[in-house]
Amino acid sequence: MIFDIEVKISLKDGMLNPEATTIERSLDLLGYEVKNTKTVEIIKFQIDGEDREVIRENVVDMCERLLCNPVIHNYKINVIPQNMACGK
Amino acid sequence: MTKIGVIRFPGTNCDRDVARAIELVGLEAEYVWWSNEDLTDFDGVVIPGGFSYGDYLRAGAMASITPVIDGIKALVKEEKPVLGICNGAQILGEIGLVPGIFITNENPKFNCEWVDLKVSNTRTPFTKDFKKGQTVKIPIAHAEGRFYTEDIDLLKDQDQIVLQFKDKNPNGSMEAITSVCDESGLVCAMMPHPERACEEILGSVDGLNFFKGFI
Numbered sequence: 001m002i003f004d005i006e007v008k009i010s011l012k013d014g015m016l017n018p019e020a021t022t023i024e025r026s027l028d029l030l031g032y033e034v035k036n037t038k039t040v041e042i043i044k045f046q047i048d049g050e051d052r053e054v055i056r057e058n059v060v061d062m063c064e065r066l067l068c069n070p071v072i073h074n075y076k077i078n079v080i081p082q083n084m085a086c087g088k
Numbered sequence: 089m090t091k092i093g094v095i096r097f098p099g100t101n102c103d104r105d106v107a108r109a110i111e112l113v114g115l116e117a118e119y120v121w122w123s124n125e126d127l128t129d130f131d132g133v134v135i136p137g138g139f140s141y142g143d144y145l146r147a148g149a150m151a152s153i154t155p156v157i158d159g160i161k162a163l164v165k166e167e168k169p170v171l172g173i174c175n176g177a178q179i180l181g182e183i184g185l186v187p188g189i190f191i192t193n194e195n196p197k198f199n200c201e202w203v204d205l206k207v208s209n210t211r212t213p214f215t216k217d218f219k220k221g222q223t224v225k226i227p228i229a230h231a232e233g234r235f236y237t238e239d240i241d242l243l244k245d246q247d248q249i250v251l252q253f254k255d256k257n258p259n260g261s262m263e264a265i266t267s268v269c270d271e272s273g274l275v276c277a278m279m280p281h282p283e284r285a286c287e288e289i290l291g292s293v294d295g296l297n298f299f300k301g302f303i
Contacts, residue, residue: 019196066152078237
């Protein structure tokens with residue numbers, strides 16, 4: 001079965017996010033008043049497998065070894081069987 | 089003759105400057121491609137600056153899982169010196185050979201300028217020829233050099249802070265730190281570029297001592 005994987009990577013709370021700060025300042029220049037701007041990175045890929053939990057454990061491994069740096073990042077993992085994806 | 093490996097990844101761009109600096113202090117430099125896992129011929133290595141793998145994911149993230157990293161870890165076990173400069177420093181942070189990580193500057197621009205640095209630690213081979221507290225002039229050139237660690241007190245207790253910005257903190261680094269070492273002092277990560285301060289014509293020779301650390 002094909003699983004759609006989505007890894008959402010964000011900076012830990014309290015970490016300075018210069019990109020978000022710059023976006024917020026630029027929105028302000030356009031006249032939009034927003035606050036608490038944050039940026040997240042989403043990495044998507046597919047895995048062919050059977051056991052959803054085994055796949056999730058594999059993706060956790062990927063996050064810890066490459067996709068994230070645990071010193072500064074939090075991550076959320078979505079494992080969605082393809083036939084259950086929205087609109088299919 | 090003492091032979092120092094200069095590690096090359098796709099996107100490394102300070103390798104030839106580093107090799108020249110190594111030769112200026114009378115040592116032999118040899119380039120090492122990222123796929124080489126066996127570094128037993130070398131008496132030490134430098135991981136030079138640049139933009140390995142286009143800085144994808146995070147600066148140094150891709151390089152941190154290449155075979156040459158296993159070779160570098162083996163050298164560290166043999167207590168041979170390892171110096172990571174700029175992107176090399178980011179890679180050493182990514183693989184956890186030094187504490188902390190270098191992330192996007194507080195003001196997210198590429199900072200390329202000469203800076204005055206305070207030598208905070210002279211127990212590493214690379215800073216042994218300086219006096220503690222001495223000021224050295226070496227340029228920086230990075231957009232991701234803001235030092236961050238979860239446990240700054242541990243770093244102080246274990247005397248792992250090597251260089252700190254003097255007078256101003258151009259990237260918002262924690263406690264103005266721009267170079268740290270491992271517990272032994274043999275592995276040193278620094279954002280400033282000592283290889284760009286090795287000849288009078290460049291404006292400073294303060295960088296030479298870092299390479300003399302391999303002698």
